[in-house]
Amino acid sequence: MAIVLVRNEDRFLHRAITNVAEFCDEILIADHRSADGTWEIAQELSRTLPHVHAHRIQDARESNAMIAPFAGTPTWIFGVDGDEIYDPAGLARLRAQLFAGKFDPWWVVFGNVLNCTALDPVAGSARGYLAPPCRSMTKLYNFRMLRELDPTAPQRLHSHKGRDVFHEGSHHMLRYDLYKETTWEAADFRCLHTCFLPRSSAETNTPAARENVSESLQPLRQIKRLTRAMFGRKSASDYKRDKYMRGPEVTVDATPFFP
Numbered sequence: 001m002a003i004v005l006v007r008n009e010d011r012f013l014h015r016a017i018t019n020v021a022e023f024c025d026e027i028l029i030a031d032h033r034s035a036d037g038t039w040e041i042a043q044e045l046s047r048t049l050p051h052v053h054a055h056r057i058q059d060a061r062e063s064n065a066m067i068a069p070f071a072g073t074p075t076w077i078f079g080v081d082g083d084e085i086y087d088p089a090g091l092a093r094l095r096a097q098l099f100a101g102k103f104d105p106w107w108v109v110f111g112n113v114l115n116c117t118a119l120d121p122v123a124g125s126a127r128g129y130l131a132p133p134c135r136s137m138t139k140l141y142n143f144r145m146l147r148e149l150d151p152t153a154p155q156r157l158h159s160h161k162g163r164d165v166f167h168e169g170s171h172h173m174l175r176y177d178l179y180k181e182t183t184w185e186a187a188d189f190r191c192l193h194t195c196f197l198p199r200s201s202a203e204t205n206t207p208a209a210r211e212n213v214s215e216s217l218q219p220l221r222q223i224k225r226l227t228r229a230m231f232g233r234k235s236a237s238d239y240k241r242d243k244y245m246r247g248p249e250v251t252v253d254a255t256p257f258f259p
Helices: 013-020 038-048 061-070 088-099 219-230 238-243
Strands: 002-006 027-032 052-057 076-080 084-086 112-120 125-131 139-142 146-148 190-193 249-253
Touching (some): 002 013, 002 061, 013 084, 084 088
Antiparallel strands (some): 125 249
């Protein structure tokens, strides 16, 4: 099952959802007060794909409550963002591996990523920084291991350390870095992460990378964000520049992501 939390993501959302549609038995879209065309796209997807359900939320914490009932059930929860374009053929192979129990001993599995600085679907090419050496940011969680999901999390799959309650023998450090064992070309679980590209039609120029959740919750950064907003400037993500721009910039074949 996928939980998709979005806010002003209308450039890539349709592709992000359709590429994971066959991988997931159910897809929950939580639109957090978007002001561009995101909500309209989410509604269209829910009309054309019967297992997609679109919800408008006023607080990002509601996305966490949407998946809380699945704690302790034999469910893999797939966190998908509006800037993540997965390889659908690779996901089909990964789904078979999940059903075969290959990843059952793990709480979370991390796949291969290209953090895109340029993307040309027509030419079938993408440029950016690979994970590894960057940090992977995929979100595929084994909810069978949980007794209770942290109810205080600021959004889905961003629980505070130690506040999720696990069954005996399970814990949050059961992390499988699959991306460190597999090359980009051979990976089944891989995505184009368009974090350095405009994600909304409301963005007229290439924006600074958006802050991630941990940054947005820091009091000092909140003050800086308000100050920058007074002068019409957006806050950039120091975290993403540090974690997602490591190693050489490379160009890869993007045709598998746009079938």
